[in-house]
Amino acid sequence: MNSPYKSSEFQNLIRGECVLGEGDELSVINPATEDAVVTILSASAKQADNAVLAAKAAFPAWSALKQNERKAVLAKIAEITKANMNELANLHASETGKPMADAMFEIGATAGFFEFHAHVPTDALDPTDIPNSDAKAYRLPLGVVAAIVPWNFPMALMAFKVPGALLAGNTVVIKPAPTTPLTTLLWASLINEALPKGVINVVADSGDLGPILSAHKDVRKISFTGSTATGKHIMKSAADDLKRITLELGGNDPAIVLADADLDDISAPLFEAGFMNNGQTCSAVKRVYVHQSKHDALVRKLSDMADAAKIGSPLEDGVKFGPIQNQRQFQVVTELLNDAVKQGAVVEAGGYCPEGAGYYLRPTVLSGVKDGHSIVDEEQFGPVLPIISYDDINEVISTINSSSFGLGASVWGTNKDDINVVVNQIETGSVWINKHFPVAPNIPFGGARQSGVGSELGTQGLLEFTQLKIVS
Structure with missing residues (x-):
């Protein structure tokens, strides 16, 4: 079956440039037909490292921006996402198997999460005086955040992570799931015009880059959604240098x-x-x-x-x-x-x-x-x-x-x-x-016991992308 898509349309976003992968071939399967939607080149380990270094290099300037300046970028991302909803949803339906109504809803929700963060009050990030002391509490961004996203809601669950991370002043490397990378790659190429170079980077893989990102010395936080078993591996990897983690895991x-x-x-x-x-x-x-x-x-x-x-x-x-x-x-x-x-x-x-x-x-x-x-x-x-x-x-x-x-x-x-x-x-x-x-x-979401660590969304989720600093 001939695909309407070409491999060259799906490139990784690294340091503001869309680049072909240098790793293995990755056939993305349409689950409705069992045919390949398209075969792309996944990112190599070196490209994953470059993505982290690009995010690290972009961090000082991005974190120095005023809240309203960062919010303006989030608003532009939402606008671009909505403007390309039909194209994104058609591709999304092909790689996920979701009915078009559900695919459209997910792309709309993705835009909505960025739009929400473009307008949400950020008082929780402001410096605060601690009562009965001369101390002041500051909320500082962490640095590079690795957002590792599953296949069930590739766009919406990316949007659980990225807007809050960016709003708090962090830069991001997104790794979509190997079975559903295409919509994220296309989306990244579309929003690239709104981004300072290196603020958002996207690398697609065959399942090999998660451990590299989890262990990378320049990644300061991992936000992961997926199975409890994989979450435990990430937690062990993050323990080597005590990376901050948010894990949203299995539910039942x-x-x-x-x-x-x-x-x-x-x-x-x-x-x-x-x-x-x-x-x-x-x-x-x-x-x-x-x-x-x-x-x-x-x-x-x-x-x-x-x-x-x-x-x-x-x-x-x-x-x-x-x-x-x-x-x-x-x-x-x-x-x-x-x-x-x-x-x-x-x-x-x-x-x-x-x-x-x-x-x-x-x-x-x-x-x-x-x-x-x-x-x-x-x-x-x-x-x-x-x-x-x-x-x-x-x-x-x-x-x-x-x-x-x-x-x-x-x-x-x-x-x-x-x-x-x-x-x-x-x-x-x-x-x-x-x-x-x-x-x-605006409602925090997280699990107890082996269903997760930390929270996403809401004020609590936003604060998890920050480091508390006390000055007195």
């Missing part, structure tokens, strides 16, 4: 449906929370605990929605779900599904892969599962939603809190007092009431 988020929940009200938002981005979202609902009195009815409602959902090519009108993003993840999800069936799970909806090319799996609802089954205990990160019946809410809370995961959770019901009793006992980074993961640039 639970939803708790209480006995008084109104299923007519909650079923649709709960379905969306479980299957957002085909379940390939760190904070999607990965397991539903529902009171036994509502179990069968909720299973029917969710199954009906799964059966009615249209899956297909990302470019086809009316498609709700595209393919799983890459072959490796497709294998992980289907193996967990097959294992669940062997352990006694009942497939209430979906559970099969349509014939033909593409990493497709129909949205799947499972009953007859319980804690201890791999589909419940592990983060499947795909379009499979296990529904677990309970009769003792305290056992559910204990199970959630004893898990290694602690990113988010949600509680669904009608009695506010009953909801709050549960919410106050759950130990996760976020707990939502009758909704799940209402992301916004």
Whole structure:
């Protein structure tokens, strides 16, 4: 199949110049067709080093700018992103497999995060007097930030990191995931005109540059979103020179449906929370605990929605779900599904892969599962939603809190007092009431236990790109 894209269109951004990679060939696969969108040259280790050195060289001048001057650059980036939304979204749909509506939404959200930081008050970065002393607190930028971004939301999760880092006065090296580098590379070439040289650098790789950036002596902070296993490796690497880190890791988020929940009200938002981005979202609902009195009815409602959902090519009108993003993840999800069936799970909806090319799996609802089954205990990160019946809410809370995961959770019901009793006992980074993961640039987001270190977004996320300095 002939691709409309050429390899030469996708170049790394280093020191204000778009340069062809000097590393291995990297074929970026369209998960809807299993054909290559395009084959590019990845950046070499030397080019990654050059990107860090370029960011380091740009740091003094960038950090010396006034806040309004940096905000003007962020506003220009947002403007350019919005002006090129259609081109970026078409490419994004091809490499991620997202339906066009979702791809457009992500590009729009990317612009929105930059625009938000272009106008947000920055009082938290101003010097402050410490009461009852002659001391003053300053918030200083750290230096070079390595932003290591996953494949599930390549643009939006980049925008969780980069605007705040830049606003605080840092310079950045972005490394997109090997399976989804194209939209980031194209975007970088478009926004380059708005940037002082070296303030943003982008290097695409085959999976080899993450350790180089994590260990680089001139990188002062790593902001990473991805698996817990990779996060642990980054944490170990950062320990050698005590780099600052923000890690947003695996979630396996639970939803708790209480006995008084109104299923007519909650079923649709709960379905969306479980299957957002085909379940390939760190904070999607990965397991539903529902009171036994509502179990069968909720299973029917969710199954009906799964059966009615249209899956297909990302470019086809009316498609709700595209393919799983890459072959490796497709294998992980289907193996967990097959294992669940062997352990006694009942497939209430979906559970099969349509014939033909593409990493497709129909949205799947499972009953007859319980804690201890791999589909419940592990983060499947795909379009499979296990529904677990309970009769003792305290056992559910204990199970959630004893898990290694602690990113988010949600509680669904009608009695506010009953909801709050549960919410106050759950130990996760976020707990939502009758909704799940209402992301916004002003709300901090981070995980407990092995779901992360630190926070992104909001004032707290902004401060994590700074060093506190006390002068007295």
